[in-house]
Amino acid sequence: MELLTQDPIATGSTDEPLDAAVQQALSADIHLLGDMLGAAIRRLAGEHAFALVESIRSAAKKLRAQPSLEEARRLRDGLATLDLPSLRTLVRAFSVYFDLLNLAEQQARVRSNRLRTLQMAPQPLAESPEAALRQLRARGISAQQVADLLQRALVCPVFTAHPSEARRRTILEKLMAVSAQLDRLEYSNLLPRERETTVAAMAEEVETFWLSDTVRVSRPTVLQEVEQALDVVESTLVNVVPRF
Numbered sequence: 001m002e003l004l005t006q007d008p009i010a011t012g013s014t015d016e017p018l019d020a021a022v023q024q025a026l027s028a029d030i031h032l033l034g035d036m037l038g039a040a041i042r043r044l045a046g047e048h049a050f051a052l053v054e055s056i057r058s059a060a061k062k063l064r065a066q067p068s069l070e071e072a073r074r075l076r077d078g079l080a081t082l083d084l085p086s087l088r089t090l091v092r093a094f095s096v097y098f099d100l101l102n103l104a105e106q107q108a109r110v111r112s113n114r115l116r117t118l119q120m121a122p123q124p125l126a127e128s129p130e131a132a133l134r135q136l137r138a139r140g141i142s143a144q145q146v147a148d149l150l151q152r153a154l155v156c157p158v159f160t161a162h163p164s165e166a167r168r169r170t171i172l173e174k175l176m177a178v179s180a181q182l183d184r185l186e187y188s189n190l191l192p193r194e195r196e197t198t199v200a201a202m203a204e205e206v207e208t209f210w211l212s213d214t215v216r217v218s219r220p221t222v223l224q225e226v227e228q229a230l231d232v233v234e235s236t237l238v239n240v241v242p243r244f
Contacts, residue, residue, distance in 0.1 A: 022112045029104040036206040037097055045089060052086060053093040096210055103175055107182050168216055174209040178202055
């Protein structure tokens with residue numbers, strides 16, 4: 001299976017260098033998800049679609065490694081000859097792939113932070129709220145002073161536009177389902193049969209992701225926008241903000 005799994009064009013945009021084991025695990029996740037996507041394209045769109053996506057991927061990879069104006073024009077001219085269905089297949093393939101890649105990178109960030117937490121224990125991570133409070137205490141600022149300041153502070157939550165808002169809830173749910181299966185593979189002590197079942201379930205989610213419309217075909221109604229906002233409040237704010 002070659003699709004987008006051998007030396008991916010984009011591998012990891014994590015904020016800090018990953019431990020070698022974490023990087024290896026990230027690479028394994030990318031390969032696993034890429035294999036699943038490739039299998040889905042082959043089964044649902046056919047060998048021709050798979051070959052097309054692979055040829056464009058290979059050309060782009062080569063062009064990135066060895067920049068060439070002539071090769072860039074050849075790639076551009078080749079894309080210009082494709083019909084609309086083929087272009088849609090390409091757009092969908094790379095769009096789904098990079099969504100899965102981002103998911104793998106999010107898993108890597110969590111993996112890296114968990115590893116750093118274990119390595120630094122009992123000291124907190126430098127960017128954590130606990131570390132900030134310890135710095136304040138070290139500077140002679142008392143807990144009461146912090147409490148007094150917070151009582152006078154005006155906190156205004158701001159909901160800013162985010163690219164994820166353009167996605168259908170179905171797509172977000174698919175990504176969350178794949179993420180849950182990745183968590184199960186990593187953090188559960190699975191028997192071989194249980195691991196096979198988990199991998200199969202993840203492959204099914206990737207396949208249904210491929211079959212799902214990635215963007216809305218019509219403007220959302222006011223009620224749909226309200227439901228989307230409430231979903232964010234229920235799934236994130238209610239659970240995360242109080243603990244923070």
